[in-house]
Amino acid sequence: MTKPSETIAEIKNQVDDKTLSGQTTLALREAIIKGDIAPGEKLNEPKLAEQFQVSRGPLREAIRRLVAMRLVKHVPHVGATVVTLELKSILELYDVREALEGKAAALAAENMSQQDIEKLRAVLELHRQHSEDNPGQYMQTDGDFDFHYQIIKGSGNQLLTDQLCDELYHLIRMFRFQTSRFKSRSNRALIEHEQLIYAIEQRDPQLAEMLMRKHIARAKTAIKQALSNTEPAYTDLGSV
Amino acid sequence: MTKPSETIAEIKNQVDDKTLSGQTTLALREAIIKGDIAPGEKLNEPKLAEQFQVSRGPLREAIRRLVAMRLVKHVPHVGATVVTLELKSILELYDVREALEGKAAALAAENMSQQDIEKLRAVLELHRQHSEDNPGQYMQTDGDFDFHYQIIKGSGNQLLTDQLCDELYHLIRMFRFQTSRFKSRSNRALIEHEQLIYAIEQRDPQLAEMLMRKHIARAKTAIKQALSNTEPAYTDLGSV
DNA sequence: TAAGTTCTTATTGTCAACAATATATAGATT
DNA sequence: AATCTATATATTGTTGACAATAAGAACTTA
Numbered sequence: 001m002t003k004p005s006e007t008i009a010e011i012k013n014q015v016d017d018k019t020l021s022g023q024t025t026l027a028l029r030e031a032i033i034k035g036d037i038a039p040g041e042k043l044n045e046p047k048l049a050e051q052f053q054v055s056r057g058p059l060r061e062a063i064r065r066l067v068a069m070r071l072v073k074h075v076p077h078v079g080a081t082v083v084t085l086e087l088k089s090i091l092e093l094y095d096v097r098e099a100l101e102g103k104a105a106a107l108a109a110e111n112m113s114q115q116d117i118e119k120l121r122a123v124l125e126l127h128r129q130h131s132e133d134n135p136g137q138y139m140q141t142d143g144d145f146d147f148h149y150q151i152i153k154g155s156g157n158q159l160l161t162d163q164l165c166d167e168l169y170h171l172i173r174m175f176r177f178q179t180s181r182f183k184s185r186s187n188r189a190l191i192e193h194e195q196l197i198y199a200i201e202q203r204d205p206q207l208a209e210m211l212m213r214k215h216i217a218r219a220k221t222a223i224k225q226a227l228s229n230t231e232p233a234y235t236d237l238g239s240v
Numbered sequence: 241m242t243k244p245s246e247t248i249a250e251i252k253n254q255v256d257d258k259t260l261s262g263q264t265t266l267a268l269r270e271a272i273i274k275g276d277i278a279p280g281e282k283l284n285e286p287k288l289a290e291q292f293q294v295s296r297g298p299l300r301e302a303i304r305r306l307v308a309m310r311l312v313k314h315v316p317h318v319g320a321t322v323v324t325l326e327l328k329s330i331l332e333l334y335d336v337r338e339a340l341e342g343k344a345a346a347l348a349a350e351n352m353s354q355q356d357i358e359k360l361r362a363v364l365e366l367h368r369q370h371s372e373d374n375p376g377q378y379m380q381t382d383g384d385f386d387f388h389y390q391i392i393k394g395s396g397n398q399l400l401t402d403q404l405c406d407e408l409y410h411l412i413r414m415f416r417f418q419t420s421r422f423k424s425r426s427n428r429a430l431i432e433h434e435q436l437i438y439a440i441e442q443r444d445p446q447l448a449e450m451l452m453r454k455h456i457a458r459a460k461t462a463i464k465q466a467l468s469n470t471e472p473a474y475t476d477l478g479s480v
Numbered sequence: 481t482a483a484g485t486t487c488t489t490a491t492t493g494t495c496a497a498c499a500a501t502a503t504a505t506a507g508a509t510t
Numbered sequence: 511a512a513t514c515t516a517t518a519t520a521t522t523g524t525t526g527a528c529a530a531t532a533a534g535a536a537c538t539t540a
Contacts, residue, residue: 017316017317019494020493020494044520056522058494064304077502077523078503089399093399099342102339103335103336159333160332160339163336163403284491286490
């Protein structure tokens with residue numbers, strides 16, 4: 001019994017539980033990622049509890065979970081605040097992604113079933129089609145992560161998948177939202193994804209890892225260049 | 241104002257906060273790692289609250305934090321249970337370590353100060369001395385992780401450090417405790433650590449990363465061999 | 481006797497009040 | 511006027527009681 005391909009939409013709406021605590025986690029998480037609660041802003045428990053129509057118990061549990069996702073920082077007896085994504089933190093995040101997703105690509109080349117590889121091709125094809133149909137339009141970044149997600153899942157490593165898809169992914173989403181003014185239009189990602197699939201099809205873990213690492217490292221470089229300028233301009237962030 | 245070198249002991253006793261919730265987290269964490277609460281065992285909230293002399297509130301927060309550390313699994317409306325470290329999970333953990341600590345070693349080669357490198361040498365020297373003074377005795381595994389810890393910290397990447405030292409490290413500790421009957425006596429780790437320092441001193445990120453990855457991959461292989469046998473015998477687990 | 485069903489019990493989820501701590505304000509002192 | 515101190519306020523930490531859900535026991539039925 002194989003699971004149907006899971007899209008990014010399914011991940012997002014992944015309702016881990018129907019408990020108030022779980023629902024509040026989702027609501028609060030989206031509020032933070034979307035910037036409804038600003039970076040650096042304090043999370044006032046009574047106010048938020050009122051806002052989400054729950055008591056402070058579930059709200060505090062939600063905050064704890066967001067701390068685990070690194071969207072929130074917490075100091076005892078002082079409170080929780082939304083993280084501020086400094087350039088330094090983002091670059092750190094991309095170094096971690098490079099390491100983890102690189103390994104994921106290697107494992108995917110070893111472990112992905114032929115069927116999963118076909119699914120991956122389908123995702124890429126959809127992606128390419130969209131780019132052709134909408135030339136000059138910014139990439140659908142979710143489609144991009146769909147691709148990465150399939151590879152991560154294809155690694156067969158549950159710990160790796162949890163770390164990337166459940167935790168770090170939301171940090172990435174938050175960063176993307178904040179920098180959505182830099183709309184990426186490059187089709188370089190498409191080419192690099194194509195190369196990656198080829199390496200996986202060839203069952204070449206080393207090549208797959210190398211390609212994924214370069215892919216992410218390139219995005220990191222683009223981010224550094226784009227954000228270290230005071231006037232950022234519409235630079236291509238590499239869409240990763 | 242530079243911080244004094246932090247040993248593994250300091251990490252362990254790192255009292256993040258004096259709150260009941262924080263204290264309970266530490267106590268419960270140690271109870272799980274030491275096996276006082278068995279793998280697979282259910283965490284009964286009223287009983288544990290009674291046992292730790294706190295109400296269920298702080299206890300539940302502690303459980304949430306241990307879920308983030310992956311020491312505990314939680315199902316809504318059912319409860320929390322201590323993780324059972326299957327061979328598969330351990331191998332997954334070591335693949336993640338290989339990726340993350342490999343990158344950490346590369347970054348350490350780039351970023352560690354000359355002074356930090358000297359400290360690292362001192363740790364290794366202490367380690368070597370202990371091995372010479374107690375030939376045939378099992379390695380002080382804490383000393384081993386002291387070495388790894390220094391390198392991780394030396395990477396200068398806070399996210400990486402948090403992931404390895406605050407989260408995954410406790411899983412490793414739990415695994416080590418459970419397999420402490422396999423006392424590692426090899427001095428291969430010592431040799432490999434020596435090579436690693438050399439690479440870092442030479443400011444060679446690629447070599448440092450390669451050496452660290454091989455170091456951990458070798459430990460993974462040793463674990464697989466030791467634990468896939470029904471009668472494990474006293475195999476060298478590589479002490480990583 | 482075995483399978484299914486209802487009822488009981490135990491456990492988790494949630495709430496609102498209370499206690500402890502930190503922040504903000506106002507006043508006193510140099 | 512600026513700084514330190516003491517008080518007042520707001521916020522976090524903690525508790526025990528209540529509600530909702532799931533696991534287990536006893537009963538019924540084939």
